[in-house]
Amino acid sequence: MRKTAFPLLVACAVSAASSAIAQEQQHTPAPPRQIWSFAGPFGTFDRAQIQRGFHVYREVCSACHGMKYVAFRNLAQPGGPDFSPAQAKQVASEYRINDGPNDKGEMFDRPGRLSDYFPSPDPNEQAARARFNGALPPDLSVIAKARGVEAGLPRGLFDIVTQYQEGGPDFIYAYTTGYEDPPADAKLSEGQFWNKYFPGHRTAMPPPLLDGQVNYTDGTPATAEQYSRDVSAFLVWVAEPHLEARKRIGFQVMIFLLVFAGLAYLAKKKVWSDLH
Amino acid sequence: MAGHGQYQPKNPILKWIERRLPVLSFMHDSFVVYPVPRNLNYWWTFGAILSFMLVVQIVTGIVLVMHYTPTASGAFDSVEHIMRDVNYGWLLRYIHANGGSMFFLAVYIHIFRGLYYGSYKEPREILWILGVIIFVLMMATAFMGYVLPWGQMSFWAATVITNLFTAIPGFGRAITLWLWGGYAVDQPTLQRFFALHYLLPFMIVGVVVLHLWALHHVGQGNPAGIDVKSDRDTMPFTPYATAKDNFALVCFMILFAWFVFYIPNYLGHPDNYIPANPLQTPPHIVPEWYFLPFYAILRAIPNKLLGVLALFGSIAVLAFLPWLDTSKVRSARFRPLYKQFFWVLLAVCIGLGYLGSKPAEGGYVIVARILTAYYFLHFLVILPALGYLETPRPLPASISEPVLPKKSGAAVAMGARAPERKG
Numbered sequence: 038m039r040k041t042a043f044p045l046l047v048a049c050a051v052s053a054a055s056s057a058i059a060q061e062q063q064h065t066p067a068p069p070r071q072i073w074s075f076a077g078p079f080g081t082f083d084r085a086q087i088q089r090g091f092h093v094y095r096e097v098c099s100a101c102h103g104m105k106y107v108a109f110r111n112l113a114q115p116g117g118p119d120f121s122p123a124q125a126k127q128v129a130s131e132y133r134i135n136d137g138p139n140d141k142g143e144m145f146d147r148p149g150r151l152s153d154y155f156p157s158p159d160p161n162e163q164a165a166r167a168r169f170n171g172a173l174p175p176d177l178s179v180i181a182k183a184r185g186v187e188a189g190l191p192r193g194l195f196d197i198v199t200q201y202q203e204g205g206p207d208f209i210y211a212y213t214t215g216y217e218d219p220p221a222d223a224k225l226s227e228g229q230f231w232n233k234y235f236p237g238h239r240t241a242m243p244p245p246l247l248d249g250q251v252n253y254t255d256g257t258p259a260t261a262e263q264y265s266r267d268v269s270a271f272l273v274w275v276a277e278p279h280l281e282a283r284k285r286i287g288f289q290v291m292i293f294l295l296v297f298a299g300l301a302y303l304a305k306k307k308v309w310s311d312l313h
Numbered sequence: 314m315a316g317h318g319q320y321q322p323k324n325p326i327l328k329w330i331e332r333r334l335p336v337l338s339f340m341h342d343s344f345v346v347y348p349v350p351r352n353l354n355y356w357w358t359f360g361a362i363l364s365f366m367l368v369v370q371i372v373t374g375i376v377l378v379m380h381y382t383p384t385a386s387g388a389f390d391s392v393e394h395i396m397r398d399v400n401y402g403w404l405l406r407y408i409h410a411n412g413g414s415m416f417f418l419a420v421y422i423h424i425f426r427g428l429y430y431g432s433y434k435e436p437r438e439i440l441w442i443l444g445v446i447i448f449v450l451m452m453a454t455a456f457m458g459y460v461l462p463w464g465q466m467s468f469w470a471a472t473v474i475t476n477l478f479t480a481i482p483g484f485g486r487a488i489t490l491w492l493w494g495g496y497a498v499d500q501p502t503l504q505r506f507f508a509l510h511y512l513l514p515f516m517i518v519g520v521v522v523l524h525l526w527a528l529h530h531v532g533q534g535n536p537a538g539i540d541v542k543s544d545r546d547t548m549p550f551t552p553y554a555t556a557k558d559n560f561a562l563v564c565f566m567i568l569f570a571w572f573v574f575y576i577p578n579y580l581g582h583p584d585n586y587i588p589a590n591p592l593q594t595p596p597h598i599v600p601e602w603y604f605l606p607f608y609a610i611l612r613a614i615p616n617k618l619l620g621v622l623a624l625f626g627s628i629a630v631l632a633f634l635p636w637l638d639t640s641k642v643r644s645a646r647f648r649p650l651y652k653q654f655f656w657v658l659l660a661v662c663i664g665l666g667y668l669g670s671k672p673a674e675g676g677y678v679i680v681a682r683i684l685t686a687y688y689f690l691h692f693l694v695i696l697p698a699l700g701y702l703e704t705p706r707p708l709p710a711s712i713s714e715p716v717l718p719k720k721s722g723a724a725v726a727m728g729a730r731a732p733e734r735k736g
Contacts, residue, residue: 078575106390106393106397111397175587178393179393179586180586182578182583182586183583183584183586183587184583185583190667196576196579197571197576197579200575200576201576202575202576202577202578202579204583205583236596276586278397279396279397279403283403283404283407283574283577284574284575286404286574287570287573287574287575288574290570290574291567291570291571291574294563294566294567294570295567297563298560298563298564298567301556301559301560301563302560304556304559304560305556305557305559305560308552308553308556309553309556309557312351312548312553
């Protein structure tokens with residue numbers, strides 16, 4: 038009996054100490070989890086939603102944020118907003134692209150083509166910082182994967198089973214709709230805004246979305262909340278353009294592996310049956 | 314790798330080859346008739362799983378290199394190019410990135426299986442030490458691979474880890490500058506890490522060959538931890554072990570595919586999708602999950618040099634395990650006390666992993682210190698002492714005894730028949 042006591046004691050001490058330290062932390066609230074059409078094993082993008090999201094990006098976000106890894110041709114590729122090639126071409130032609138040098142050695146502007154990438158609003162980081170009081174609006178190409186929500190334990194472990202991968206859009210939605218008046222004791226300096234979900238609460242981005250700011254033609258309510266939802270979904274497609282193919286192929290792979298595992302088990306049983 | 318010559322090819326071409334280079338009989342001896350203890354459980358299938366993972370990583374890695382650019386200005390862009398424009402590039406990259414994690418998951422199971430069943434004991438000391446060397450090479454490879462996408466975590470992990478060498482008294486700074494190839498982590502660092510990330514896996518292959526050579530020379534251990542005494546204790550590798558390894562491998566692939574296709578970024582850190590920025594330190598620099606226990610040990614100790622020594626010591630101590638464990642009994646099945654300490658050690662390692670993911674402040678550091686102390690206590694004090702204090706339970710007479718019905722004529726006949734099935 039005495040021999041078993043020591044390891045048990047150590048185990049108890051360890052678990053007691055770790056629950057004691059779990060108390061501290063908590064400054065910014067975790068963004069609430071939203072329901073997204075692309076979540077889960079059979080998730081797909083809502084075409085109309087990411088088309089609207091693209092609209093919001095173009096009307097609002099693109100004034101300050103680039104999207105340099107996305108090409109106009111991507112707008113027409115399968116698994117995305119599903120614009121027709123003609124529509125994508127039309128979008129491209131509305132942008133001016135700096136190209137060159139030409140035969141005379143000069144740079145020139147021309148209308149965009151399908152193979153061009155979305156031009157960034159500022160020519161370089163320094164120009165952007167100069168324009169925004171020292172702050173740098175990040176490029177949005179992979180922003181939906183570059184932001185996340187820390188789930189902690191034990192929730193983080195359940196996320197493996199429930200396939201939660203939507204921390205990025207959850208954060209973007211919470212952030213773009215999370216502006217509020219600062220608490221009385223909080224001081225904001227010039228160009229700072231108070232956001233409930235931004236780490237440290239102080240952000241340099243002014244509230245980006247206002248009701249009625251973007252025209253929706255499909256009858257979807259033109260509210261800041263709806264814009265935020267749509268642009269978050271759009272940015273997921275931007276960050277993970279092959280998401281639909283990944284989940285579709287994943288299901289096929291799973292079916293194959295499950296059948297294979299069944300056969301492998303039966304084969305093993307058959308082979309071993311003459312052993313004992 | 315034992316006796317050769319049972320295998321006689323019939324085909325004239327194979328005969329011609331066999332006379333000049335006996336590679337066919339070598340393969341036959343190693344992977345077909347090779348005798349395997351008949352009582353192996355599924356924890357013994359991880360060797361095959363690890364071999365598979367090594368091949369997966371090398372194959373996907375070589376294809377990724379065809380599209381990757383190892384420059385500070387081009388690395389992040391080229392990874393995005395792979396994710397967006399290369400045919401199935403996203404699949405290759407997600408397999409490779411999650412494959413690293415799966416490789417470590419399998420190797421940790423493999424190592425703890427070895428700890429539980431005393432796989433490091435006489436005559437398998439060199440087999441075990443080769444395993445520790447593979448583990449160290451894996452860690453170096455994984456660390457340098459994580460740097461290659463040149464995201465924020467890549468850059469700052471490289472900075473933190475290379476800075477460890479500055480703790481070496483006297484030459485620390487010189488060694489670190491030499492590793493960097495400059496005065497900070499930059500282009501030369503990325504480029505040499507890339508070269509080494511490509512080289513080390515092939516060194517791992519080399520050590521794996523030695524590992525398997527040693528394994529086939531001394532024979533596999535087994536859950537009972539007793540030596541093979543007769544042919545009745547073993548079965549031929551093919552078809553028995555191959556069929557079992559195959560089933561376990563497919564089950565492992567289901568887990569692997571779950572991560573690759575459904576939660577490919579679960580094990581990564583979002584910050585690594587932010588391009589490296591030497592002017593902006595992330596709030597928490599965290600390594601990949603498989604390094605967290607070691608990271609916790611490093612940060613638990615306030616003195617930098619001692620912390621680094623503890624970090625390396627926590628791995629090096631494994632190599633001395635064959636001599637630190639003084640018990641003659643291999644398997645924890647027959648070691649009532651060791652069995653409990655084994656589970657405590659496993660809990661401590663998981664606890665250290667959790668603490669490694671938390672900021673090094675307040676209560677976390679205190680608990681990390683206790684667990685670090687216990688980790689070393691386990692190997693340096695408890696294990697040597699247990700051999701003298703513990704009364705092991707009686708060992709079975711042979712491997713086949715608990716498996717086969719006792720003294721039945723039919724059972725003997727069946728046991729004897731098994732090896733005939735080969736070929």
